[in-house]
Amino acid sequence: MVQINFAQKTVNVKIVYYGPGMSGKTTNLEVVHQRAPSTNRGELTSISTDGDRTLFFDYMPLDLGTVAGMRTCFQVYTVPGQVYYNSTRKLVLQGVDGVIFVADSSASMLDQNIESLRNLEENLNEYGKSLSSIPHVMQWNKRDLPDAMSVEELERHLNHHRAASFEAIANTGQGVFPTLKAMAAVVLKGIMQEAGGPKATSGTAIRPVAGSARPAGAPSPRPAIPRDAPAVEPAFHPAAAPVPAERTPLSVAAQAAPAAPAARPAVRTIAATAPAAAAPSSPAAVMRTVPKLTPVQRSDPRPHKMPVAGSPRRSRPAAAPAPVAAPRRRGNGVFTGMFVLLAAGAGALLAWVVLSVL
C-alpha cells in the first residue's frame, strides 16, 4: 500500500505485474528498465532460475522525480507465473497498490489466462482486497501471434471489471509504457482522492478507490498496433471507457513506441542455489541484478561509499532525518550491563562453590 513519508518526503507505490507463465511480465519490466531514463530507474533485481523463469519476483524502482515536494517512486514487481509458485506469488501481492494483468493473446493460452485471473482474485481476497476495489489495467500481450484472439474476445473473457486495456507486443516494446503510465495515473489519482485535501487524515490507509481503475477519459477507438510501423500508443479501449463526466488530468497521451529492444540484458549472478521448492525440472536459481547505468537521481542524494578506515562510524547519511533534541536512552543499556555483570558474578560464585564441594 502507498507509503507516504513526510520526513524523507517520499511517496512509495507498489505495482505488480501479474499473469500466466510466459505471458511477458518480466519482458515488460526489462523494457521499462532499458528505456526509462537512467536518472529515473533503479537496479533491476531478479530472483529467477537459470532458464530466466521468475522464481520469486523481479523488482525495479522507478523514480518519478520530485512531485509537489515529494519524491514519488514506483516499486515495480513481477510475480512468477507458473501455477506451482502460487505461494510466492501471493507474497509479492502483499501491500500492492495496483496490478497490471499481462494476458497472452494466443487462443491456446485462454484457459491459463482465465486461471491466472481467478488466482489473482483469490490471492487479493486473502489480503482483503479484490479486483473490483484495486486499481488494475489489462495488457493484451503478444498481439503479433498468428493465433491471437480478438480484443473483443479477450475483453469478454478477462476484463470483467472494464478496466483500461492495452494491446502490446512487449518484446518489441510496443504498449509497455502506455500500460505502465495508465497504471501509474490511476494509482496516483487514488492517492489524491485519499490523501489530498485538508480533510485527509493519517488514520486511514491510502487505499485505492473502488472503480478508480476505470479510465476517466472520453471514449476513443483504439487503433490496432501496426505490424510494420512505429505504433501509436492506443488510447483506452472503448469498452473500458464508461463515458464519465470528468476527464482525468492523468490521461494517457499518444506516444510512439520505441525501437525493438535487444536481447535480455547481461546479468550479474549473485547466488546460484536451487531452492527445494522449485520444480524438479527447475534449474538452479539465480538472483541477477542488472546494474543501472547511473544511480537514481535523488533530491537528497546519499553517499554510496563506505567510510574509510579511521573515519567516524555510523556517519549519518545525508538523507536521514536529523533526530529531534530528545536525549538518547542510555539508561537501559547501563542497567542491562550492570545486570549482566551481576549475573556473571553470581554464576562464577556458584560454579566455585560447586567445584569446591566436588
Added chain:
Amino acid sequence: MSRDDQLRNQRIVYYEQDIARLGTELDAFLELSKARCTLLVDRDGHLVTRRGEPMKTSEEAISALIAGSFAATREMARLLGETEFSILFHQGKRDSIQLQMIGERTLMATLFDGRTNLGMVRFYAQEAAVRISKVFAEIASEERVGNLQEDFEARAADALDKLF
C-alpha cells in the same frame, strides 16, 4: 480482524517526528550493539528509515529483498505449524545481517561485521524492538491531519508525461 485493527495495520503515513523518534531509538541501539547500520522496512518492502553507515548498494532493492525474505519465511513457518519465525540471521564472511519483526508490519534489519557479534546484536535488538514497537503503537493510535499538496495530482500528471 476488527475495523480498528485493520486501520492500524494499514497506517502508512510517517511524519518527521515519527522518523525522529525512531531514529533516536535506532541510534541508541547502534551505539550499544556496535552494529554497522540498521534499517526499518515496511512489510510491503518500503524503506521507513535507516541509521548508521551508508550502504554500498541500493537501499530500495535491499528493502524489497528483506521483505520478500521475511514473507517467504513466514509462509514456511505457517506450513510448519508455527505462528512465525520472528528472527532471521544470515551469516556472511565479512558482514552478517539479522532480521527481526517489530510489531505487526515492520521489519528491523541490522547489518554488522566483526566489530561486534551476533549475541550483542540480538540482545540489544530485543530491547530496541520493544521500544520501537511502542513508538509504532503510539503512532498508530494517534489521529492526525496530514495531506499532500493540492496540486500533487496535476504535477504527477506532468511528471508522468515527461517520464513516458
